Amino acid sequence: MKKGFLKAMAALLALSTMLSVASCGKKDDVDDGMIEITMWSETNEDSSDVEKELEAWMDEALAAKFPNIKINKVIKSTGLDYRQEYDKALMAGKAPDFFARFSYTDLPTRIENGTVADITNLVKDWDLKKEDKVITVFDEIINTNDKWYAVPRSAYVKSIIANTTALKAAGYDTSVMPRTWDDFKAMGKTVTDKQNAKFGHILMGMDWCAWPFSSWVWSAGGDMVTANGDGTYKLTFTEDPAVDAAMFWNEMIWDAKMTQTNVLSAIDENTTMLANGSGLSMWGSFTDLRPEILAQNGLSLADYDMFAIPTKDASIAAPALAGGEVITFNPKADEETLKAAFEVATYLYYDEEYLAKEWEIRAKHDVSNVDMPARSDLYIMKLDTCEDLDDDAKQRIVDSTVNAIPEPCPPHWSDLKTLIAEPLQKIMLTEGISRDEAKKLLNDCAEELYKLYPEAFRK
Amino acid sequence: MKKIQSGHRTEKLMSNTKRNERLALLFLLPSIILFAMFKYYPILSGVFVSFFDIDIVNLPGDFCGFKNYIRAFGDTRFYEAIWHNVKFFAYSIVMTFWQPIILAILVNEMRRKSKTAFRLLYFIPAVVPAIATTILWKYFFNPDYGLANYVVQLFGGQPQLWLNDENWVYFCMNFPGMVVFGGMAMVYYLAALQDVPNDLYEASMLEGASFVQRVRYVTLPGIKNIVITQFILSLTGIFGTMENILLWTGGGPAGETETILVYAYKQAINSMDYSYAITLSTIVFIVTLIITYAFQKKTQEE
Numbered sequence: 045m046k047k048g049f050l051k052a053m054a055a056l057l058a059l060s061t062m063l064s065v066a067s068c069g070k071k072d073d074v075d076d077g078m079i080e081i082t083m084w085s086e087t088n089e090d091s092s093d094v095e096k097e098l099e100a101w102m103d104e105a106l107a108a109k110f111p112n113i114k115i116n117k118v119i120k121s122t123g124l125d126y127r128q129e130y131d132k133a134l135m136a137g138k139a140p141d142f143f144a145r146f147s148y149t150d151l152p153t154r155i156e157n158g159t160v161a162d163i164t165n166l167v168k169d170w171d172l173k174k175e176d177k178v179i180t181v182f183d184e185i186i187n188t189n190d191k192w193y194a195v196p197r198s199a200y201v202k203s204i205i206a207n208t209t210a211l212k213a214a215g216y217d218t219s220v221m222p223r224t225w226d227d228f229k230a231m232g233k234t235v236t237d238k239q240n241a242k243f244g245h246i247l248m249g250m251d252w253c254a255w256p257f258s259s260w261v262w263s264a265g266g267d268m269v270t271a272n273g274d275g276t277y278k279l280t281f282t283e284d285p286a287v288d289a290a291m292f293w294n295e296m297i298w299d300a301k302m303t304q305t306n307v308l309s310a311i312d313e314n315t316t317m318l319a320n321g322s323g324l325s326m327w328g329s330f331t332d333l334r335p336e337i338l339a340q341n342g343l344s345l346a347d348y349d350m351f352a353i354p355t356k357d358a359s360i361a362a363p364a365l366a367g368g369e370v371i372t373f374n375p376k377a378d379e380e381t382l383k384a385a386f387e388v389a390t391y392l393y394y395d396e397e398y399l400a401k402e403w404e405i406r407a408k409h410d411v412s413n414v415d416m417p418a419r420s421d422l423y424i425m426k427l428d429t430c431e432d433l434d435d436d437a438k439q440r441i442v443d444s445t446v447n448a449i450p451e452p453c454p455p456h457w458s459d460l461k462t463l464i465a466e467p468l469q470k471i472m473l474t475e476g477i478s479r480d481e482a483k484k485l486l487n488d489c490a491e492e493l494y495k496l497y498p499e500a501f502r503k
Numbered sequence: 504m505k506k507i508q509s510g511h512r513t514e515k516l517m518s519n520t521k522r523n524e525r526l527a528l529l530f531l532l533p534s535i536i537l538f539a540m541f542k543y544y545p546i547l548s549g550v551f552v553s554f555f556d557i558d559i560v561n562l563p564g565d566f567c568g569f570k571n572y573i574r575a576f577g578d579t580r581f582y583e584a585i586w587h588n589v590k591f592f593a594y595s596i597v598m599t600f601w602q603p604i605i606l607a608i609l610v611n612e613m614r615r616k617s618k619t620a621f622r623l624l625y626f627i628p629a630v631v632p633a634i635a636t637t638i639l640w641k642y643f644f645n646p647d648y649g650l651a652n653y654v655v656q657l658f659g660g661q662p663q664l665w666l667n668d669e670n671w672v673y674f675c676m677n678f679p680g681m682v683v684f685g686g687m688a689m690v691y692y693l694a695a696l697q698d699v700p701n702d703l704y705e706a707s708m709l710e711g712a713s714f715v716q717r718v719r720y721v722t723l724p725g726i727k728n729i730v731i732t733q734f735i736l737s738l739t740g741i742f743g744t745m746e747n748i749l750l751w752t753g754g755g756p757a758g759e760t761e762t763i764l765v766y767a768y769k770q771a772i773n774s775m776d777y778s779y780a781i782t783l784s785t786i787v788f789i790v791t792l793i794i795t796y797a798f799q800k801k802t803q804e805e
Contacts, residue, residue: 127772127775128771128772131775134559154775157775158558241647241648250753251753305646305667306645306647306667308666308667308752308755310753376560456774458773459773465755465758469756469758470757473664473667473668473757
């Protein structure tokens with residue numbers, strides 16, 4: 045019996061070894077002088093017409109621009125699982141040589157665990173950077189210890205997006221948008237009609253709620269964390285401004301009754317409610333308005349406008365939150381491959397001619413997006429291709445970028461966001477919760493974080 | 504002479520048996536290989552890498568012994584997550600486990616044509632993709648415009664937060680299983696009921712046993728094995744559930760439905776702490792293995 049068992053285990057071990065060896069990736073041999081790089085594409089036969097047209101244009105442009113680079117394009121619909129898919133591919137030795145999906149907030153962890161390549165030499169030799177044509181909003185994070193680990197792909201600004209057409213229809217004067225929390229609640233009370241599923245504000249209370257919450261803490265004059273100056277951070281979400289912000293969320297739900305009751309709804313449900321006219325305002329950006337849902341509901345970008353997050357009192361300046369994605373490179377790629385991948389990636393996201401054509405195609409199909417491109421000098425040109433927005437709205441978008449600041453991302457920021465979601469949801473969902481109870485929940489969360497990650501958080 | 508002939512016959516029988524065994528093994532080989540590739544290889548790999556601080560660029564990383572296990576057993580969230588699994592199991596037993604048994608017994612009492620119709624009626628929802636039905640049920644429990652609050656108010660009740668309420672969330676997630684699903688389990692029970700000897704029913708009827716007594720003393724003992732199997736499957740299924748919870752609640756409200764695998768998933772995806780996530784999954788595997796073994800042993804003894 046024992047012998048049989050040992051034999052079976054030995055056979056399994058041998059099979060495991062064979063599978064491990066077999067799973068090791070090996071690049072195909074490439075003709076002399078050609079460098080092969082791998083990139084991922086999300087476009088497949090089920091993609092929209094505009095995506096297919098953009099893909100065809102990309103293939104054509106890349107073939108013409110880089111005759112010496114063989115691009116091995118892998119169709120990969122990663123969706124919201126892109127982190128998981130990338131890491132799986134990296135483990136299997138099949139990761140793309142450049143990847144343009146990670147949020148800049150992922151970078152501190154990825155720099156620490158070596159899952160992104162050091163591209164310092166390439167960035168230092170990069171003309172566009174020398175000419176100051178690259179957005180710098182993420183530089184503090186992607187340039188760590190004098191080394192570069194990514195280049196920006198695009199940026200967006202999150203503040204309050206409002207369906208002004210619906211607000212007007214509900215009797216609200218949109219010429220003066222709410223400036224303070226009190227104004228905002230007054231607006232919410234005026235326009236909310238729960239019987240007909242019209243909500244003055246769509247609250248983002250899902251498990252990623254720390255993300256919008258950061259902005260609301262700023263709007264109370266506080267911050268989620270502050271640097272101690274020695275690489276560690278103090279958790280300041282236990283202080284009065286953060287408690288005020290959490291209580292304001294609770295008041296929006298239970299006192300003003302201006303939000304959806306289903307405040308834990310997923311982000312997709314929230315953006316759908318904003319784009320189908322059910323939600324009249326939401327913390328977000330124009331990018332959250334999916335063209336296909338707008339079209340299904342007879343709406344367009346022209347029905348929406350963007351305004352600053354209301355603040356606790358008028359003396360507080362509320363900065364918008366800058367978000368965005370960066371382009372990272374395969375840490376396993378050799379120097380030549382990295383150089384080729386860098387050239388291709390920067391062509392796709394920085395070349396003026398290429399981008400102009402891309403925006404033209406999007407405008408033709410009525411799916412313009414107003415995210416800030418990585419080329420700071422081309423933003424106006426991009427907005428000009430968007431015919432749905434008038435000049436005032438475009439100007440407001442550009443203005444909002446001036447005071448936009450990136451989300452804080454100290455080490456273990458993701459862990460912080462995961463853990464704080466729990467007390468925030470408790471505060472949101474408890475009708476009549478006292479300020480002391482709310483403060484205690486946030487304090488308990490902070491104590492847990494101090495205990496779990498002493499290398500990142502210190503009082 | 505007869506002895507020699509019988510000896511030959513035995514030898515022939517033995518060699519036939521051996522040949523059949525070999526043949527069976529040959530036919531089983533493809534499935535054994537696939538099982539080894541897609542089941543045992545990942546499991547063994549998981550156990551192996553749980554002893555490492557994984558470096559996904561240069562696998563497997565640094566050997567760290569039992570560090571990840573020590574961390575898990577000192578982690579309060581780990582115990583909370585297990586407690587959530589236990590709650591899930593308790594709710595599923597109370598709300599969904601007994602219903603297919605009763606259904607099967609009732610359907611079994613019907614005439615042949617009605618039996619087929621009811622069997623089909625209850626089975627159809629079991630083949631509808633879980634994602635589609637979960638989304639529909641989420642709409643049902645939506646506190647803003649869901650049907651659940653409408654029905655409650657119709658009977659004079661107060662609207663509830665349902666999935667957003669820690670006190671209701673487990674009930675809501677098990678409710679579809681109670682009222683609609685369970686068709687698959689019912690089919691198993693119905694099949695088991697066909698094996699309960701008719702003589703026993705006839706004898707009990709002659710003795711004047713009521714319907715309830717027949718169920719208590721004939722039917723239930725007759726299908727005991729399949730009930731135990733279903734019980735074990737429910738238990739192991741609850742420990743292995745993740746996608747369903749992510750779809751229903753994402754682990755909320757306020758972490759109330761964060762089960763052990765959801766916790767492991769969040770550790771992997773949100774924190775990129777793959778070593779710890781794999782360790783948690785390995786612990787789940789070991790726990791379910793022990794539970795299954797214990798139940799099987801107990802059943803065999805009985």
